[in-house]
Amino acid sequence: MLEPFEFGFMQRAMIAATLVGGVTAAVGVFVILRRLAYIGHGLAHSIFGGAVVSFTIGFNFFLGASLWGAFSVFLINQAARRRQIGGDAAIGIITTAAFAIGIAVISRARSFTRDFEAALFGEILGITTQDLYVTTGMVVLIALVLFLLWKPLVFITFDHDVATSYGIPVRWVEAIFSLALAATVVAALQVLGVTLIAAALVIPPVVARMLTDSFPRMFVIAVIIGALTGFLGVYVSWFVDVSSGATVVLVQAAVFALTLGWGLIESRRGFSAARRAERLAGLERSLND
Amino acid sequence: MATVGVDALVRLEGVALGYEGVVALRDVDLTIAPGELIGIVGPSGSGKTTLLRSLLGEPQLYAGTATVADQTRVGYVPQVETVDWNFPITVEQVVLLGRWRSRRWLPWVSRADHDRAHEVMDQLGISEFAHRPIRALSGGQQQRAFLGRALVGSPDLLLLDEPxxxxxxxxxxxxxxxxxxxxxAGVTVVLTTHDLNGVASHLPRLIALGEQTVLADGPSSEVLQPGILERAYGQPMLVVQSGHETYVLPVPEEAPGAHGDALPPPEVVSVVGRPDSDQDSDPTPDPAPDPTP
Structure with a gap:
């Protein structure tokens, strides 16, 4: 049972997956409540393009991918302001185009097929100590942004149209949050890969939402689920010999399925209890009559 | 938005307002004194919300000047239709959103904010729902929770959109x-309403919007007049006075009175005016405005 902890690369992978799982869930809470799940998915693909270009020109991967992601968000915001385009179409066009740039670069330089796969599906077991430091730094930075912007972010997420009336600088807060989202995707790229990031952003917050009607509680539950499933996913992947990123998402999906099933059983129980109470009340009434 | 002296809380002079290059209201001249209770009436799309939000400095100003007294704290209660009801938030948390500026860089609230929120909830009679999700409340309770969010900041000017x-x-x-x-208690209140009978007629001052401008501004008895209402709503209106109550009724096309036919006089009411009446010759005095609904 403790075998995975004996290896340095597994230790690093489990720490990285726990950190990334927690932070993607934290950002994901705001993403799903603002119904932006699509932008998370699109941004992951967009940042893949940035990662490939950075690799090709020998630029720092994290910085290059983050700048690419931030630029994509800026373009999406600009395009979405035009009434004829709309937010969903802007996300579709810009993120797919950015992804296509990555594919085009890869097809010209066929030498790094392995890196291409790593970016697509994640390569958490290849995380170095330096990578872990960078990932930790990014996670701390994102957590700090959420901490400092908590009140305006909650207000905007709940009642966007009115936030400006209460003096909240909505555009600034949204711009900073977009950067934090881009940074989250970059941090998660090596752990989960482009194709699986959207699931990690969405599943833990959705499970938390099913469990509570209080926003602060939802946030805490989502972060715990994200971090735990991140850790468990990598740990389990050692024994089942499956890609770590895929295992993390499968563990999260299992938690979602269990929560959904439990919720259905509970609601049936509640319904049955209500029916029983109703029948008993009817019986009592008829006895009294 | 610039600032004005203490004599007027808000002053709009020759203002044209709108969004994204489209002018919704023009030639608006308006002064709001501290302590007033004002209703804004008009048909859908007449610019009621735009005018209300202009007091927050939100719509674009295409002409004129809009000024608000220095240090004015403004509370705003939106139409509840704009709210995301799936959001997991309790009544207490909604009210506390109104204090976001206090300790703005920390996620948690202070004891003083918490106490102030409960003071406001007590005042509004929603304390017992403090820990209930907002979506589980009735429409009236939800409206009070949003009123609480506006009041928790102790506003001088309270703006309400269709409360x-x-x-x-x-x-x-x-x-x-x-x-x-x-x-x-001293709070200046400005609200928009579609309800001419249940709300507008009880307010001391009304502003009627129509034809992209302010059609009338004054005591409700002066604004709720058939001629003004027909211009605003594009439909003949009958205004009936019964004691201190004023009733506004739309006149159907085929109804007597709409084509100049004589209306049978009601037994217990006095007719202040109707579309085909001559306002100047109407001897019925204006009813006294009822400041307390």
């Missing part, structure tokens, strides 16, 4: 009673 929309008569009465109480 009685979608609530029953009893709740409407309670909300209006609370607003009148706040007004008596």
């Amino acid at each position: 009685t929309s979608g609530v029953d008569i009893k709740t409407r009465h309670e909300i209006l009673h609370q607003l009148a109480g706040l007004n008596t």
Whole structure:
């Protein structure tokens, strides 16, 4: 049972997956409540393009991918302001185009097929100590942004149209949050890969939402689920010999399925209890009559 | 938005307002003094919300000047239709959003904020729902929770967009009673309403919008006149006075009176005016405005 902890690369992978799982869930809470799940998915693909270009020109991967992601968000915001385009179409066009740039670069330089796969599906077991430091730094930075912007972010997420009336600088807060989202995707790229990031952003917050009607509680539950499933996913992947990123998402999906099933059983129980109470009340009434 | 002296809380002079290059209202001249209770009426799309939000400095100003007194704290209660009801938030948390500026860089609230929120919830009679999700409340209770969010910042000027929309008569009465109480306590209240009979006729001052401008501004008895209402709503209106109550009724096309036919005079009411009457020759005195709904 403790075998995975004996290896340095597994230790690093489990720490990285726990950190990334927690932070993607934290950002994901705001993403799903603002119904932006699509932008998370699109941004992951967009940042893949940035990662490939950075690799090709020998630029720092994290910085290059983050700048690419931030630029994509800026373009999406600009395009979405035009009434004829709309937010969903802007996300579709810009993120797919950015992804296509990555594919085009890869097809010209066929030498790094392995890196291409790593970016697509994640390569958490290849995380170095330096990578872990960078990932930790990014996670701390994102957590700090959420901490400092908590009140305006909650207000905007709940009642966007009115936030400006209460003096909240909505555009600034949204711009900073977009950067934090881009940074989250970059941090998660090596752990989960482009194709699986959207699931990690969405599943833990959705499970938390099913469990509570209080926003602060939802946030805490989502972060715990994200971090735990991140850790468990990598740990389990050692024994089942499956890609770590895929295992993390499968563990999260299992938690979602269990929560959904439990919720259905509970609601049936509640319904049955209500029916029983109703029948008993009817019986009592008829006895009294 | 610039600032003005203490004599007027808000002053709009020759203002043209709108969004994204489209002018919604033009030639608006308006002064709001501290302590007033004002209603904005008009048909859908006439610019009621635009005018209300202009007091927050939101719509684009295409002409004129809009000024608000220095240090004015403004509270805003939106139409509840704009809210995301799936959001997991309790009544207490909604009210506390109004204090976001206090300790703005920390996620948690201070004891003083918490106490102030509970003071406001007590005042509005929603303390018992403090820990209930907002979506589990009735329309009137939800409206009061949003009123609480506006009041928790101790505003001098309270702006409400359709505060009685979608609530029953009893709740409407309670909300209006609370607003009148706040007004008596010194809060300037400006609200928009579609309800001419249940709300507008009880307010001391009304602003009627139509034809992209302010058609009338004055005591409700002067604004609720058939000629003004027909211009605003594009339909003949009958205004009936019964004691201190004023009733506005749309006149159907085929109804007597709409084509100049004589209306049978009601037995217990006095007719202040109707579309085909001559206002100048109407001897009926204006009813006294009722400042307390």
